[in-house]
Amino acid sequence: MRELLKLQDVSLTYQAENGEVHALDSISFTAQEGEMIGIVGPSGCGKSTLLSVIAGLEPATRGTVLLGGEPVNGVSEKIGYMLQKDNLLNWRTIRSNVLLGLEIRKMLTKENVEYVENLLETYGLAEFADKYPPQLSGGMRQRAALIRTLATKPDLLLLDEAFSALDYQTRLTVTDDVLSILRREKKTALIVTHDIPESISMSDRIIVLSDRPARVKSIHKMEFPPRPGQSYALPLERRNTPAFGQYFNLIWKELDVHVETR
Amino acid sequence: MWKRDNKAGQEPLSPERVAYLQARNRRRWAIRLCRIFILISLIALWEILARIGVIDSFIMSQPSRILKTLTNLKNNGLLKHLGVTCFETLTGFSLGVILGNLVALILWWSDFLSKVAEPYLVVLNALPKVALGPVIIIWAGAGMQAIIVMALAISLIVTVLEMLSGFLSTDPELIKMARTFRATRYQTFTKIIFPSNLHTLFNSLKINIGLSLVGVIAGEFLVSKAGLGYLIVYGGQVFQMDLVMTSVLILAVVAALLYWGVTKLERLVLNAVSHTKV
Ligand SMILES: Nc1ncnc2c1ncn2[C@@H]1O[C@H](COP(=O)(O)OP(=O)(O)OP(=O)(O)O)[C@@H](O)[C@H]1O
Ligand SMILES: [Mg+2]
Numbered sequence: 091m092r093e094l095l096k097l098q099d100v101s102l103t104y105q106a107e108n109g110e111v112h113a114l115d116s117i118s119f120t121a122q123e124g125e126m127i128g129i130v131g132p133s134g135c136g137k138s139t140l141l142s143v144i145a146g147l148e149p150a151t152r153g154t155v156l157l158g159g160e161p162v163n164g165v166s167e168k169i170g171y172m173l174q175k176d177n178l179l180n181w182r183t184i185r186s187n188v189l190l191g192l193e194i195r196k197m198l199t200k201e202n203v204e205y206v207e208n209l210l211e212t213y214g215l216a217e218f219a220d221k222y223p224p225q226l227s228g229g230m231r232q233r234a235a236l237i238r239t240l241a242t243k244p245d246l247l248l249l250d251e252a253f254s255a256l257d258y259q260t261r262l263t264v265t266d267d268v269l270s271i272l273r274r275e276k277k278t279a280l281i282v283t284h285d286i287p288e289s290i291s292m293s294d295r296i297i298v299l300s301d302r303p304a305r306v307k308s309i310h311k312m313e314f315p316p317r318p319g320q321s322y323a324l325p326l327e328r329r330n331t332p333a334f335g336q337y338f339n340l341i342w343k344e345l346d347v348h349v350e351t352r
Numbered sequence: 353m354w355k356r357d358n359k360a361g362q363e364p365l366s367p368e369r370v371a372y373l374q375a376r377n378r379r380r381w382a383i384r385l386c387r388i389f390i391l392i393s394l395i396a397l398w399e400i401l402a403r404i405g406v407i408d409s410f411i412m413s414q415p416s417r418i419l420k421t422l423t424n425l426k427n428n429g430l431l432k433h434l435g436v437t438c439f440e441t442l443t444g445f446s447l448g449v450i451l452g453n454l455v456a457l458i459l460w461w462s463d464f465l466s467k468v469a470e471p472y473l474v475v476l477n478a479l480p481k482v483a484l485g486p487v488i489i490i491w492a493g494a495g496m497q498a499i500i501v502m503a504l505a506i507s508l509i510v511t512v513l514e515m516l517s518g519f520l521s522t523d524p525e526l527i528k529m530a531r532t533f534r535a536t537r538y539q540t541f542t543k544i545i546f547p548s549n550l551h552t553l554f555n556s557l558k559i560n561i562g563l564s565l566v567g568v569i570a571g572e573f574l575v576s577k578a579g580l581g582y583l584i585v586y587g588g589q590v591f592q593m594d595l596v597m598t599s600v601l602i603l604a605v606v607a608a609l610l611y612w613g614v615t616k617l618e619r620l621v622l623n624a625v626s627h628t629k630v
Pocket of ligand 2: 137138182250
């Protein structure tokens with residue numbers, strides 16, 4: 091496997107009216123092609139900031155981000171970013187929503203549109219393509235947001251709490267959906283979540299971040315028996331294995347969550 | 353989504369539902385009837401009091417005389433004056449909307465400019481624009497131009513402020529989403545900012561249609577040779593209260609119709625482009 095993403099000593103300090111905020115402190119790690127990397131950390135530690143730096147939305151104060159060996163400079167074309175909310179535009183049909191990225195990048199070629207139509211077909215949204223976002227369920231909307239991100243054929247996907255807006259039931263099925271889509275499309279992804287079980291169920295490796303400023307505290311490899319004939323297990327399958335609970339305890343201790351008692 | 357009640361082909365309504373709907377309809381009719389009743393009584397009272405001489409119809413006019421003036425539209429030139437006022441209002445209104453949106457776009461584009469402009473906008477907004485009347489007449493010339501500029505002056509700053517604050521409070525997540533696709537500032541505006549502010553636009557249209565009319569009438573008071581505002585001033589000077597009252601009445605109808613037109617347009621546009629209920 092090839093190394094797709096490499097962070098070297100990435101630090102970031104926000105300059106705000108009321109002082110400096112150290113958000114990231116010498117973060118280094120790599121991601122192999124096809125890998126799912128989970129990122130967990132205490133709330134407010136800098137997870138979203140880390141993704142913004144990798145996406146090129148926010149320049150690092152120090153350090154470099156290499157994508158496919160080249161430094162990221164400005165918003166990268168090779169990266170797809172999925173935010174917590176689906177951010178579908180209510181005034182556009184689902185089809186026109188999922189084509190938005192291609193439209194903005196002026197890449198509405200026949201070939202690309204066909205690719206998107208295929209994605210809609212494969213992931214069960216074809217019959218809803220002419221409907222509007224308010225007419226879809228939360229799960230379907232999230233899938234549409236994923237297809238919008240996939241449409242530009244990114245090498246690396248960044249998911250920032252992409253499922254936290256969904257209710258628990260929907261979330262379990264949508265994570266299953268999304269992960270099988272990502273695996274089938276052979277994508278590499280960084281998945282930020284505050285939900286430890288979700289992270290364990292989706293990731294090949296989990297990076298635990300410290301309190302702000304975020305440092306890499308530890309990295310854990312998640313090993314689960316793959317489904318027959320595949321190289322991976324889906325989230326719901328993982329949740330049913332004995333190893334799951336052990337990983338949970340491990341990460342939980344690692345995160346060292348203090349619950350304040352009064 | 354809730355069930356539509358009166359669509360055919362649906363399950364029969366429960367007795368409670370039927371009772372509720374009937375009560376609701378009765379109430380609606382009661383409200384409507386009361387409104388009409390009040391209007392008719394007021395007009396009747398006015399007419400009766402004028403006839404028995406309690407009020408002086410020379411000063412207060414009288415419904416029957418207003419009616420007579422109205423039926424005499426062709427001869428007294430009311431129609432022409434009405435046309436002039438409508439034209440001036442719509443022109444000032446359109447200019448205000450277009451220019452206001454342009455300025456708001458520029459200020460949205462440049463954070464620096466918008467900070468620079470802030471105190472000026474605040475002062476201009478608070479300033480009663482009618483006070484600029486004489487200045488406008490001298491600059492634009494005493495005529496229709498001055499009246500249109502007046503309407504424009506009254507609606508412009510409000511539009512700028514309203515639209516700018518709408519643009520600036522667009523959901524930052526939507527903007528971030530567009531940025532992840534490398535949207536330029538122009539693309540962000542046309543694809544995200546403007547469409548998400550259609551409701552802001554229509555709110556400002558609703559305010560502005562009324563304001564433009566205020567500007568036009570104020571302008572006509574000051575300079576004009578035609579228009580409902582001119583007619584009101586003229587009628588007052590020659591003590592033709594019938595003319596004044598009729599003009600005011602027509603003005604009220606015009607104001608209502610213009611507002612209604614904007615709401616109608618809003619429904620049309622919002623239904624066509626968005627699928628959230630208005
Ligand atoms: N534009 C900014 N300017 C100044 N400070 C910022 C900015 N964006 C984020 N911060 C600060 O940086 C820190 C890290 O924020 P970030 O959103 O990356 O955390 P997070 O781990 O994603 O939090 P959460 O768990 O709530 O999603 C926070 O303390 C936040 O207040
Ligand atoms: Mg965050």
